[in-house]
Amino acid sequence: MDVPVAAPSEEQQPIRAEVFGIERLEQHAESLAAAQPTAEGRAPGRKLLPRVRENGKVLLAGYRNIVEAVRQKHQITQAEEWLLDNFHVVDGQIREIRDHLPRSFYKLLPKIAEGHHLGGYPRVYGLAWAYVAHTDSRFDLETLQAFVRAYQRIQPLGIGELWAVAIHLRVALVENLRRLSEVIIRAREARAHGDEVADRLLGLSDHAAERVEDVLGSLGDAPLDSSFAVQLVQRLRDQPASLMPALDWLNENLAAQGTSPNEVVAQAHQAQAAANITVRNIITSMRWLSSIDWPGFFESVSLVDEVFRAVPGFAAMDFHTRDKYRAAVEELSRGSSISELEVAREAVRLACEAARENPGPRSQTGPTEVEAIRPENQSGLLAIVQRPEEDPGYHLVSRGRFAFERRLGFRVPWRVRIRRAWRAHATSGYFGLIALLTALLLSGPLYLTWGAGVGLPILMLLGILALVPASDVAVSL
Numbered sequence: 001m002d003v004p005v006a007a008p009s010e011e012q013q014p015i016r017a018e019v020f021g022i023e024r025l026e027q028h029a030e031s032l033a034a035a036q037p038t039a040e041g042r043a044p045g046r047k048l049l050p051r052v053r054e055n056g057k058v059l060l061a062g063y064r065n066i067v068e069a070v071r072q073k074h075q076i077t078q079a080e081e082w083l084l085d086n087f088h089v090v091d092g093q094i095r096e097i098r099d100h101l102p103r104s105f106y107k108l109l110p111k112i113a114e115g116h117h118l119g120g121y122p123r124v125y126g127l128a129w130a131y132v133a134h135t136d137s138r139f140d141l142e143t144l145q146a147f148v149r150a151y152q153r154i155q156p157l158g159i160g161e162l163w164a165v166a167i168h169l170r171v172a173l174v175e176n177l178r179r180l181s182e183v184i185i186r187a188r189e190a191r192a193h194g195d196e197v198a199d200r201l202l203g204l205s206d207h208a209a210e211r212v213e214d215v216l217g218s219l220g221d222a223p224l225d226s227s228f229a230v231q232l233v234q235r236l237r238d239q240p241a242s243l244m245p246a247l248d249w250l251n252e253n254l255a256a257q258g259t260s261p262n263e264v265v266a267q268a269h270q271a272q273a274a275a276n277i278t279v280r281n282i283i284t285s286m287r288w289l290s291s292i293d294w295p296g297f298f299e300s301v302s303l304v305d306e307v308f309r310a311v312p313g314f315a316a317m318d319f320h321t322r323d324k325y326r327a328a329v330e331e332l333s334r335g336s337s338i339s340e341l342e343v344a345r346e347a348v349r350l351a352c353e354a355a356r357e358n359p360g361p362r363s364q365t366g367p368t369e370v371e372a373i374r375p376e377n378q379s380g381l382l383a384i385v386q387r388p389e390e391d392p393g394y395h396l397v398s399r400g401r402f403a404f405e406r407r408l409g410f411r412v413p414w415r416v417r418i419r420r421a422w423r424a425h426a427t428s429g430y431f432g433l434i435a436l437l438t439a440l441l442l443s444g445p446l447y448l449t450w451g452a453g454v455g456l457p458i459l460m461l462l463g464i465l466a467l468v469p470a471s472d473v474a475v476s477l
Contacts, residue, residue, distance in 0.1 A: 012179055012182060012183075013179065014176055014179045014180050014183065014275075014278065015129060015132050015133050015137070015172060015175065015176040015179065016133060016136060016137075016176075016274075016278060017133040017134050018134065019134060019135065019136050020134045020135070022142070022143050022146050024134075025131075025134060025135070025143055025146060025147050025150070026146055026147065026149075026150035027150075028130065028134060029127075029130070029146075029147045029148070029150035029151040030150050030151070030153060030154050032126070032127065032130050032151065033150075033151045033152070033153075033154035033155035034154050034155070036112060036116065036123065036126050036155075037112065037113035037115070037116060038110050038111070038112065038113060038123055038155075039110070039111040039112065039113045039114070039120075040113075042107070042108070043111045043120070044107065044111075045109075045111035045120040045121060045122065046111075046119075046120030046121055047106075048101070048106065048121060048122070048125070048171060049097075049098065049101065049106075051175070052094060052097050052098065052171060052174060053098075055094070055174050055175060055177075055178040056091075056094045056174075058178050058181065058182065059083075059087075059090055059094075059174075059177060059178055059181055062083065062181035062182070062184070062185050063083060063084065063087045065185050065188070066080045066083060066084050067084065069188065070084070077184065077272060077275070077276065078276040078279075078280070079180065079184055079272070079275045079276045079278075079279040079280075080184060080188075082276075082279045082280050082283050083177075083181060083184075083279060083283075086283045086286075089283060089286050089287060090174070090177060090283070090286065092286075092290075093170050093173065093174055093286050093289075094174060096167070096170060096290075097167060097170050097171055097174065100167050101164075101167050101171075105160065105164075106122070108160055108334075109122040109123070109124060109158075109160060109161060109164060110122065110123045110158065110161065111123065112125075112126050122161070122164065122168065123157075123161065124157065124161040124162075124164045124165055124168050125168045125171065125172070127147075127148070127151055127157075127165070127168075128165065128168040128169045128171070128172045129172050131143075131144065131147050131169070131172075132169070132172040132173065132176060136277065136278055136281055137173060137176055137278055137281040137282045137285055138281040138284070138285060139169070139285045139288055139289070140288075141292065141297065144165075144297070145297065145300055145301055148162070148165065148301045149301055152301070152303055156303050156339070156340075156341055157303075158330070158333075158340055159302065159304060159326050159329065159330050159340055160330065162298050162301060162302055163294075163298060165297075166289060166292070166294050166297075169285075169289060170286070170289060173282050173285060173286055173289075176278070176282060177279065177282050180275055180278060180279055180282075183275065184275060184279075186225075186227075187227040187272075188227075190225040190226075190227035190228040190231070191227050191228065191230075191231040193225075193228050193231075194227070194228045194229070194230070194231030194232040194235065195231060195235065197215060197219070197228075197232060198231070198232055198235035198236060200215050201215055201236070201243055201246055202235075202239065202243075212242070212243065212245045212246050212249075213245075215246070216245075216246060216249050223253070223256075223257055224250075224253050224254065224257065226264050226267065226268055226271075227268060229250060229253075229254060229261070229264050230264055230265050230268040232246075232250060233247075233250060233261045233264070233265060234265070236250075295319060299322075302326075303341055304326060304329055304340055304341060304344045305322070305326070307341065307344040307345055307348055308322070308325060308344060308348070308392060310348050311348065311351065311391060311392060313391060314392075321393070324393075324396075324397050325392065325393055325396050325397065328396035328397050328401075329343045329344050329347075329396065332396070332404070332405065332408055332410055335405075335410045335411045335412065336408045336409050336410045336411065337409065338408055338409075343408065344392070346395075346404075346407070346408065347392035347395045347396055347404065348392050350389075350392070350395050350400070350404070350407075351389065351390050351391055351392045351394070351395070354387060354389035354390045354394075355390045358387055358390065388400075434471060437473075438467070438470045438471045441470040441473055442463060442466055442467070442470050445466070446459060446462065446463055446466075449462060
């Protein structure tokens with residue numbers, strides 16, 4: 001029986017790299033933003049949810065494997081204990097991903113260009129992946145904010161991408177846990193195989209001890225799995241001299257692989273300790289993700305919000321109103337060739353121009369529209385908004401919207417045109433529909449009454465008397 005080497009491919013390796021402090025994280029974020037290629041246009045990209053569903057199945061199988069090991073009273077590692085005790089947390093994260101990553105939203109996210117190992121996936125997933133790798137899956141709000149801000153010093157992220165940070169962090173954590181669970185289960189199976197071989201050599205499997213040559217010959221010539229080798233080394237040490245050929249065989253095979261029993265034991269213990277820490281970090285971070293004020297995080301890192309905060313009244317608005325401004329910026333950017341950041345800046349410029357045109361002391365001292373969008377001057381802009389035109393919302397969501405669309409070259413989608421036409425004629429259309437329904441309700445009975453020989457004066461009187469009840473029925477339909 002061959003013992004395969006546990007050598008995961010790059011797609012199976014845990015998401016883990018050198019752990020950085022906050023300064024190195026910021027430097028890496030800037031490097032990532034400069035180096036990560038973004039696909040042109042709105043590429044459909046690779047689908048992420050099928051991988052998430054597959055990860056869920058693999059994790060469930062791993063969980064059941066650990067449950068069975070516990071049932072059989074086998075010893076389990078700390079990493080397995082974490083997964084066993086917290087699988088409900090993992091399952092909740094997977095449901096959260098499925099519920100909050102709709103296809104329509106996913107399609108709008110900028111994708112990483114092909115050729116990158118995450119090519120076709122959203123750019124924000126690449127950001128989350130790098131953050132997971134260089135924190136060993138251990139999060140805190142300060143480092144995440146610093147990482148995202150540093151990335152945006154080189155490459156601004158869209159409003160949708162910033163909202164998607166949380167869900168893609170969850171995706172990266174689930175992906176990492178899946179990879180680790182596969183490593184853990186492979187190691188468990190290899191250790192079990194090592195125990196089986198040791199039992200055959202020691203005669204502990206309800207059979208007499210087998211000859212060393214027969215047992216070793218059944219293993220084939222495949223390189224040794226490290227977990228299998230460690231288990232066999234630990235089981236055969238301090239055993240009778242008759243088993244020395246088995247230890248010699250182990251030493252020779254490990255030497256051919258460039259290692260030794262002591263080294264492979266040390267490496268296995270180190271790998272197990274690292275897996276214990278990373279799985280603990282993943283579970284802890286999953287809990288952390290569910291407790292964060294994500295709207296607050298979004299507004300703390302949004303460059304569009306930074307522009308709008310040039311208007312003092314923006315911060316005093318309720319969240320729903322601020323979100324309407326941002327939704328308008330997204331829509332106007334998608335329908336034009338102008339970035340979200342420039343749309344926001346243009347709205348602030350127009351508000352600033354209106355403020356300067358308004359007579360008063362503020363217009364004498366306020367900054368110009370160019371100065372207004374500079375961070376160092378934002379605190380002095382539009383100290384008191386006196387007219388609607390002096391607020392960016394006038395151009396984004398109010399009466400100045402149509403003129404602002406023309407200024408940006410916004411291409412109005414057909415569904416928006418239809419909705420606007422309906423709203424523009426809603427009152428007349430409503431009353432016209434009521435009149436039509438009322439006429440239809442009256443026409444049948446009056447026609448039958450006229451056919452019965454009733455004269456026109458009586459018919460008109462009956463129509464007038466029936467008008468109110470008929471209109472009531474029409475309104476209720």
